């Protein structure tokens with residue numbers, strides 16, 4: 001209590017206040033200082049972060065530019081790759097793209113979608129069979145739905161994926177646009193009403209609202225187009241990466257698609273990937289807005305008209321839609337099929353051009369431009385004829401479509417909007433208003449009262465204005481509805497075209513899946529069918545062994561292959577170099593194709609090293625035609641390694657210089673301006689240089705075994721010896737495919753193919769059998785020489801006899 005009373009003293013409270021103000025003042029100041037300090041700290045921290053980020057960006061940009069120049073990327077965990085691509089054509093800026101590979105489990109899950117199309121085909125007895133028809137005609141049918149949904153699962157893999165966000169945003173703007181159309185329809189009616197009734201204030205207010213609605217209107221229109229393009233790119237990215245993962249992997253899809261599987265009709269895989277996928281994506285993303293928006297409009301506007309005009313109008317509109325859709329569907333040409341046919345013709349025409357580009361030099365040597373022109377013109381004429389046919393069909397269809405959708409629908413629209421006026425009992429809300437107005441006027445007239453008559457005239461006037469407003473609003477709604485309906489009907493055509501693209505993209509992916517999973521199930525009577533591969537390959541053998549393996553040239557599935565060599569058997573170990581020889585076309589290169597897994601092992605067993613490439617457990621196959629890749633000089637030596645892999649393997653540019661030196665290509669680095677220079681190497685290097693470059697590649701990868709197909713046909717004999725010696729010194733066991741007998745000296749064994757047709761002989765060079773063979777050949781030659789000597793002697797004798805008889809002139813000599 002005493003303490004309390006002390007506190008109540010005025011001087012105490014004054015002191016307390018002074019202290020408090022001092023403290024709060026100090027506190028305020030301190031707080032201010034603290035805030036200022038914090039602000040300075042934040043600002044300087046932020047500036048530092050920005051500075052570091054700028055430096056990091058600069059370093060990263062520098063490194064990225066280097067990677068772009070060096071044709072390389074960064075390999076992350078789980079096969080994730082980071083590549084850099086130029087993002088601006090002018091300032092050399094690059095942007096980072098992270099590519100996630102498709103998981104094997106995803107492919108497995110998708111197989112059931114792409115390898116068996118569950119199209120129910122009801123048999124006559126009523127039973128259902130789910131066997132997929134080999135080729136369903138593209139069109140709006142169940143197969144299309146299945147194909148589209150299968151592709152959709154690739155384009156939008158998860159609910160949480162980016163594409164779902166884009167679709168959602170797209171939908172938001174579509175709804176917004178529909179809402180704005182509704183607002184505009186109402187506003188239109190109000191403005192006309194105010195104009196007719198001379199209500200200036202209301203008219204101006206209406207105009208202002210009209211302009212205000214325009215701003216979100218144009219924004220939503222622009223966004224719809226933008227999001228449609230974004231969607232198309234997003235779909236294309238997903239599909240292209242998926243296809244790349246199936247196309248370019250260890251299963252050699254890119255080879256098998258052309259040489260073993262006949263699933264792709266009309267154009268090569270390039271046409272499908274670069275043309276059909278984009279067409280499909282554009283068409284799919286456009287369809288979402290061209291179908292989604294009118295669909296939404298139909299629901300909203302129909303409801304509005306139902307309220308305004310009544311159930312009769314609604315039923316008439318619905319019947320009109322169904323009737324129109326039925327007529328158009330009945331009379332429309334098969335757009336899906338036509339699109340597919342055009343795609344096929346485009347593919348053929350394009351592949352003729354690609355062939356011309358890749359064989360330009362050979363064709364130029366022959367002066368074959370006339371022949372090539374004929375081929376190209378024929379291809380284009382096919383395409384043109386097809387396109388003209390399609391456009392002719394489209395003209396008729398467009399006339400019918402326009403007449404129905406524009407003229408007959410407008411007339412129908414007027415009819416429906418007049419319902420409340422002429423048939424008020426059937427005219428919904430509008431009709432009810434009309435009826436109410438009628439009753440009021442009639443009452444006024446029957447009352448015969450002047451004041452009420454005047455009121456009735458005003459009511460009449462009012463009714464006319466409302467009628468005008470209702471008519472304008474309903475007419476606009478009808479126009480929007482007709483537009484929406486029209487777009488729905490037009491999109492029937494788009495849908496058919498989409499079906500055509502869908503069919504092509506689906507056939508690409510299902511063929512790739514079939515190659516990837518080796519699913520050839522259709523039974524076939526042929527002996528060597530892809531559905532009847534009984535042999536196998538064991539990867540992990542230190543050497544090369546064939547056990548009763550027939551060499552079979554495959555035909556496109558479902559046809560069977562042709563046997564070239566029967567049941568080949570031989571075994572080879574490290575250090576035993578083999579020469580495979582035989583006449584042209586007998587199947588020498590085919591042995592390499594089987595080793596590399598390009599062709600199937602129909603019967604028997606092939607055992608080979610584990611990897612197809614360099615290193616202790618690798619076998620490398622170098623083809624007859626030297627392949628030079630896109631990229632710089634370094635890439636030619638290290639192919640198929642990237643620079644990143646080269647560094648990971650502990651190799652440097654000076655190692656490459658040494659290798660080039662050893663194949664007598666040391667001058668290239670200086671002549672071409674270093675390892676980073678990019679050129680079209682297949683045009684820059686001569687035939688011999690190309691072959692030496694391929695040997696350099698072999699020395700770089702340093703495999704334990706190497707199959708070389710005619711590796712030195714274009715190099716001089718001294719270089720040939722040097723190349724073989726260098727490769728052997730490196731410990732590479734060489735299997736050469738060549739019919740040149742002088743290569744025997746570099747090999748231990750010889751495999752002769754085509755002995756008595758499909759036979760073969762495997763023997764040690766200089767071995768007993770060969771020695772016996774050579775001896776036999778020598779004896780044969782000796783016998784022939786003896787016979788020649790005998791003939792010569794006989795000739796001299798005959799001449800002598802004839803001379804003595806005086807029958808022959810002096811012109812005959814012994815020679």
Ligand SMILES: Nc1ncnc2c1ncn2[C@@H]1O[C@H](COP(=O)(O)OP(=O)(O)OP(=O)(O)O)[C@@H](O)[C@H]1O
Pocket residue numbers: 259553554555564583584585586587588589590591
């Ligand atoms: N992709 C293929 N599909 C079907 N048959 C093929 C294919 N490639 C080659 N052939 C055929 O297989 C046979 C053997 O071809 P291969 O290339 O193995 O002959 P080769 O003995 O190496 O001939 P060359 O000495 O002329 O190089 C030839 O008749 C050829 O026409």
